[in-house]
Amino acid sequence: MYSNLPNFVLGFHGCDKAVAERILLHEDKMRSSDNDYDWLGPGIYFWENNPQRAIDYAQMLRDYPNRSRKPIIEPASLGAIIDLGHCLNLLEQSSLDVLRRGYEILKIKLNNLNTPMPENKYGFGNESKDLLRRYLDCAVIQAVHEYNKETGQKPYDSVRGVFFEGRDLYPGAGFKEKNHIQICVINPNCIKGYFKPTEPIEGFDIP
Template sequence: MAAKPLVASAPPAWDTYKQSPSLVLGFHGCDRDAAEAVLNGSTKHLKLSDNEYDWLGPGIYFWEADPWRAMEFANDARLRPQLANGEVKTPYVIGAVLHLGRCCNLLDAESLGELERAYEFIGNIYQLARQPMPENRDGADLSARFRDRLVVETMHDLRRESGIEAYDSVRAAFFEGDALYPGAGFRRKNHIQIAVRSVHCIKGYFRLPGM
């Protein structure tokens, strides 16, 4: 079924504000060998993640300004191999300097509206086909995001079919974990995650002190 053009809720010229004006530090938790291959130049980039449950769709994933959470993820992935397809044997963190380019920032109203319109589009298709949509799963934090992945990819498809410039990256805040303290509005694992879709957004990698 051909995609309908996206209905813009803001003037088209405003799309230019999706261009990120600054650099961001990102941190990637992985296996030491994978990081060393990038740092010594034998591999140009980190491996792109393309799982059906990836929260922000396919991309090279980074924790924004948070090497601690990146290391926590790497440690968890060693203990729970399903988190990284069994690839983490020695937990490690590698840093990257990122320019997010044209970013789908799911902290701004227009990007959230665009994602909602993508859900309505793909939801209608599933309804017409009398098929259930994939669901997010795995506990209160919904750490297996099958539906979100589908909707994010639908959004990218709609942009492409409507002749709208593609996103280079996707950025979102996630609110996870237990309350930080009794009655808190903050949660222990809150973080901002970035999925880099265009590798030209990665301006360089670096080794963290002590790693």
């Protein structure tokens, strides 16, 4: 009933500047990520309304090139106008209920195969106390997609989730330094266009 959000959202993807420019000129296309630890399953990832996090992520990939498909020379943020379509929106209750059922489906399937459940794991090495390797969450979301396909239900166009990441923003805070919303676009037709983020012009209000 409420899986389709009524408005476009702005997403920002961190990548190399040369890649961003090729996409803006329609000389290249975005490619799905399909790591088994991806937070929201396979798809094209964006930070919702957060160009700075996209830049930060691209800078991280430049510093840790083994985590990137291609080396990043000059970190950049690529903006996108996104229609989430039929969205597994993990900020609302019915989608969370779907995800819980996906976990139960996965558990039954793996029990029948005598295969252990995957586990979410911290960081890459010892540098983070956040669950950055989401093997379990990725597998559960995949189970939801597979169930929809097997039962002939409408597939999801996108997945949207909120994440609480980083250190406390201040002592005793209920907020973290890196809280953010991520979007995983499964259906590339949800992306209505790309743009290069601009800096504010001094002397004018920001509407």
